[in-house]
Amino acid sequence: MEYDEKLAHFRQTRLNPFDRGEEEDQPEGGKATQQHEASSELFSETKTHSSDRTMDLGLAEDHFSRPVGSFVASDIEQLKLAIEECKKLILELPEHSERQKDTVVKLIHLRLKLQELKDPEEDEPNLRVILEHRFSKEKSKSVKQTCDKCSTIIWGLIQTWYTCTGCYYRCHSKCMNQITKPCVRSKVSHQSEYELSICPEIGLDRQDYRCAECRTPISLRGVPSEARQCDYTGQYYCSTCHWNDTAIIPARVIHNWEFEPRKVCRSSMRYLTLMMPRPVLKMKEINPLLFNFVEELVEIRKLRHDILLMKPYFITCKEAMEARLLLQLQDRQHFVENDDMYSLQDLIDISTGRLSCSLTEIHTTFAKHIKLDCERCQAKGFVCELCKEGDVLFPFDSHTSVCHECSAVFHRDCYYDHSTTCPRCARMTDRQQDEVEEEK
Structure with missing residues (x-):
């Protein structure tokens, strides 16, 4: 008182x-x-x-x-x-x-x-799970973040906020109960494939003139809310769900070899970001004609094929395993598993020339180990059995050809001149016949 x-x-x-x-x-x-x-x-x-x-x-x-x-x-x-x-x-x-x-x-x-x-500060849990989002409480006091739900600034000094560890969705603590969109990472895990049609628009009437995500009324006139189209899904969104972010569209890359960023909604941007390093594009099936017009793709395909031929040498070589040579491709593990699957990041790096430079350097390092540095790997080379001349051959050499049946290596010119006969295959066939006769 x-x-x-x-x-x-x-x-x-x-x-x-x-x-x-x-x-x-x-x-x-x-x-x-x-x-x-x-x-x-x-x-x-x-x-x-x-x-x-x-x-x-x-x-x-x-x-x-x-x-x-x-x-x-x-x-x-x-x-x-x-x-x-x-x-x-x-x-x-x-x-x-x-x-x-x-x-x-x-x-x-x-x-x-x-x-x-x-919005008084309360004791909030450090981890919350909502619609497959795994929200972690942030300790940063930065005020540069924006809430993905209400589109307002997050005042880190006085407000509690969370970030999803899966899709990096950020929001105020008070907005978490209003979230209606599941975590994008769950979609990436269960449905790892792109929309391969270029901007598949269905029209506002099919959307009932509402936002495709939050169902807020929208129109192209901006009344009551502006309709913004996502170039990836082709659907229209309100300004809360579509912030005019830009991203490279996979369908435009595959069909047109076009890398110009287009405007996408927030959920599409997060999905494309998470999908970018995933090798889900089988170029031979989607657009095989692209290899006829993009020389860089042909070069990368040849390098990848050579690396797959080098892989058996490394997994049986003690020195290569100790040096962990294959870990030089740890950011692109699919390169040592197959030669026909590509990620969107691979295609972007091919267009800029970055992948060609890095992969050529790795290819040179691998070849140097097999042909010069390691005696065990050198001993696994081949001698051309057709001419029986020249140096030791390896399947990844540019002037060689490999028998599709027995994987023997020959000079390319020798193999084409004697394409009807392979000495190694002939010996294996004779050996099998002898074994059959002995059994009789």
């Missing part, structure tokens, strides 16, 4: 910067005297500030001087009024003046306090 009486007396004698009437009625000397008396009576331990600084501090006196936990509903209304008055004062003060800068700072503090009262 004593605190409330002192606070009421202090408010009566304190100068209010928004009360223009009092400012005009009272003389300067009287105001300074009353301020000094009130300050010395209530806060004798604090130092006396200048009159201008005292006026500015008056903006927040009603909201920051109370004990913690004593806020009531009227405080929010008072803060709103103080914010509006602070805005007016900023416009009236001279531009770039010190008082205007101080008032702007005070306005920021008032807004933060208002947000804190509306």
